Amino acid sequence: MKALAVVFSALFLFSCQSAYYSTMEQFGVEKRDILVDNVEDAKESQEDAQQQFSSALDQFIQLTNYDGGELQDVYENLKDQFEASQDSAERVSDRIDKVETVADDLFEEWQEELKKYSSEKLRRDSQIKLKDTQRRYKSLLKAMRKAESTMAPVLSAMQDNVLYLKHNLNASAVSGLQGELDNIKKDINQLIKEMNSAIKQSNVFITSMKN
Numbered sequence: 001m002k003a004l005a006v007v008f009s010a011l012f013l014f015s016c017q018s019a020y021y022s023t024m025e026q027f028g029v030e031k032r033d034i035l036v037d038n039v040e041d042a043k044e045s046q047e048d049a050q051q052q053f054s055s056a057l058d059q060f061i062q063l064t065n066y067d068g069g070e071l072q073d074v075y076e077n078l079k080d081q082f083e084a085s086q087d088s089a090e091r092v093s094d095r096i097d098k099v100e101t102v103a104d105d106l107f108e109e110w111q112e113e114l115k116k117y118s119s120e121k122l123r124r125d126s127q128i129k130l131k132d133t134q135r136r137y138k139s140l141l142k143a144m145r146k147a148e149s150t151m152a153p154v155l156s157a158m159q160d161n162v163l164y165l166k167h168n169l170n171a172s173a174v175s176g177l178q179g180e181l182d183n184i185k186k187d188i189n190q191l192i193k194e195m196n197s198a199i200k201q202s203n204v205f206i207t208s209m210k211n
Contacts, residue, residue, distance in 0.1 A: 017105070031106040036209050038102050039140070042095035043202040045088075046147060046195045052088040053154060056081040057188045060161070064178045066171070074174075075165045082158045089151040096144045103137055136205055143201045147194040154187045 024034060059081045063074055110130050117123035161177055161184075168176075 017101070021105070031102060031109060032209065035099065035102045035106055036206055038095065038099045039202050039206055039209075042092070042099050042144060043199050043206075045091045045095040046144075046199055046202075049085075049088040049092050049151070050192050050195050052081075052085050053151075053188050053191055056085050056154075056158060057185060060158075060181060060184055063161075063165075063174060064181050066174045071165075071169050071171070071174070075162075075169060078158075078165065079162050082155070082162050085151075085158060086155060089148075089155060092148055092151065096141075096148060099144070100141060103141070107134055107137075133209075136208060140198070140201045140205045143194075143198040147191070147198040150187070150191040150194050154184065154191055157184050157187065 021031060021034075024030075059078055063078055066074060107130065110126075114123055114127055114130070117126065157180065161180060164177065165173060
């Protein structure tokens with residue numbers, strides 16, 4: 001029964017995606033255009049994530065510099081930053097998934113349509129362009145997934161600190177978290193570095209698809 005439900009779910013999603021493509025094509029928007037838009041959306045989500053994780057780091061630095069005041073407020077601010085970072089990470093993953101879905105559909109369609117050429121020269125030229133586009137896309141997707149993977153250790157560390165503060169809301173608890181700062185800072189700097197790489201590759205890919 002569960003396997004059948006998965007099959008029906010996949011068929012439903014496929015039919016929805018096909019209907020979406022058909023509708024967009026009626027307005028002159030092809031899969032190639034949708035892929036470019038999705039890459040741009042993924043790039044923007046990564047830029048937003050960079051800002052959000054940087055804000056979270058700033059909040060953590062403020063926490064470790066705590067020298068008095070209402071600890072509950074400090075905890076709430078850190079918790080808010082953690083939840084916002086979680087949301088940001090989910091958006092990044094969702095956007096990358098959408099890029100992958102459309103790219104797979106585009107390349108499958110492109111490969112099938114190579115069979116329709118009567119001109120061997122044009123077919124060969126299109127096949128070369130397909131392989132080149134696939135190569136650049138694979139490099140882009142690898143960079144995006146690598147950047148995506150850097151978010152998990154940061155979120156894990158942030159969650160640990162939020163939970164620790166929740167159950168140990170006192171000055172000594174804050175002091176105990178100071179040793180975590182260097183690791184979190186290192187992880188966030190690595191996250192920003194990998195996202196910068198993915199963003200640069202996104203720009204190159206977008207430009208190549210528009211030319």
